[in-house]
Amino acid sequence: MKHWLFGYGSLIWHADFPHHERRPAAIPGWARRFWQGSHDHRGTPDSPGRVVTLVPADDTLCVGVAYQVDGAVFEHLDHREKNGYERVTVDIHLFDEGGGRRRLVPGVTYIAPPGNDAFLGPAEPDEIAAHIARSSGPSGSNADYLLELAAALEALNVEDGHVTELASRVALRRQAG
């Protein structure tokens, strides 16, 4: 059986799983935030990085990418997203290739809810940027995760003020050495 999977973070640009289709998509009522700790990808248990999760937000549309996948990929994805993420059922708006028309389909996404062992929660933008700038883990630097996400969203023509602000703060810190 085929399923729709919604990705809003690394799943946008790092699709290390087979899929039948990939297209821009959105889920309403959620905002992307660098509020989740990463012990296994962009940090370590002693020095976790910061990666994105979704938080409820009225009147907000979180834009990302939807993949049509076979059920077999969830074994791999559940392992990849094991650091606090849960597979949650959502309604996904699929964008048509040429424009803004949408089709609503049921699907799943991975959300790391408040209270999970790795959850870090909100902080001032400069504190989050400093945290990201100094963190790294087995999958690479935390700054690369943020900058890859910012580039992937730009390629999708998505405005996400939270991500853009953090990306410019981290880029400035990199330039300053």
Ligand code: SIN
């Ligand atoms: C996602 O990309 O949809 C989940 C969060 C992540 O793995 O970065």
